[in-house]
Amino acid sequence: MAVFSVPNIQVKGISAAVPKQVEDNNEFVLLPEKERGMFINTVGIRYRRVAPENVTASDLCAAAAEKLLDELNWNRAEIKILVFITQTPDYIIPNTASLLQQKLGLSKTCIAFDVNLGCSGYVYGLSVVGSLLQNMPGAKALLLVGDISTATISMRDKSTAPLFSDAGSATALEFSKGHQVHFNLQTDGKEFDSIIIPGGGYRNRFNEKQLAYTEYEKGINRNELHMKLDGVKIFNFGLREIVPNIDNLLSEMKIEKDSVDYFIFHQANLLMLESIRKKLKVAPEKVPYSLYNYGNTSSATIPVTLVSKLNKLLEAGKAKLLLSGFGVGLSWGSAYLETESIVCPEMIEI
Secondary structure, X not given: OEEEEEEEEEEEEEEEEEOXXXXXXXXXXXOOHHHHHHHHHHHOOOEEEOOOOOOOHHHHHHHXXXXXXXXXXXXXXXXXXXXXXXXXXXXXXXXXXXXXXHHOOOOOOOEEEEEOOOOOHHHHHHHXXXXXXXOOOOOEEEEEEEEEHHHHOOOOEOOOOOXXXXXXXXXXXXXXXXXXXXXXXXXXXXXXHHEEOOOOOOOOOOOHHHHOOEEEEOOEEEOOOOOEEOHHHHHHXXXXXXXXXXXXXXXHOOOOHHHOOXXXXXXXXXXXXXXXXXXXXXXXXXXXXXXXXXXXXXXXXXXXXXXXXXXXXXXXXXXXXXXXXXXXOOEEEEXXXXXXXXXXXXOEEO
16 A cells, blocks of 8 residues: 655646547447447446547647646746656657657756556556656646557457547646645556557567457457457456555545545446445445546546536636546556646547
């Protein structure tokens, strides 16, 4: 258990961007018509956003950042940190954060680097940016989090294709005395292969054989460059680990669960999330979901939910938020923070 606090940081704004193209799971041909309704009701995903080939995760994050910076009216020379969280970078090398630093017109004095994380990435990213920022009085920072997961899946695989969606986000943070964020971050690599792209890296280097499709069962066809997801393992992992992680954070920081305004979960699977919510004994109105309209956007699901479901409330006043991300790695974590009249524009479509 890694419970800790990062002092002197405050979230000032959150924005998110999605592709314009919408796919409807009610028309997903790999699922028989009767199964489509059951899938939408249990998994909770009806619509998915799919990026065209010329749009990357960094493009979506850049669009979100441009909108946010304009509304904040920040001096870009004061932004000293840019962290990009993704599992779908523009290139193997160089790091995509360097491209974003140039694209957004930030100073050469800005720290910029990538972090390879998925479902837990937003919570982890807040801790990374906050830890740097607390030692830089007067500085501002951007946390850019996003993925184009649809580029990693086989459209002939009914176990992954109807789940994943694309999005990017931008979160603005600044050094601010008297504010803090609390974290509980965890990792367990024993089940690293529960969510994995087996080929194309440097453990299993690319070769032409990895392009060949294998039929694992009816409706599940993919090659070694596509994502493989063990849904049963991930479901059990979520039920086993997420509630203790959240409870331990609240207990260690002496925060009453009833005082939290909203619990924002990684948008993985409605049945899983409802099971977690009930185990936490949290009222439904405190747990907003965005997966029906936006699917599983990997690292971006938490900001996508905040923007699509709570943006007016976040702009209007104070909010006490518990964020929980979990999945690939396996890694998971929660964060508690309080916001006050932050900038949170409507969802951007590009």
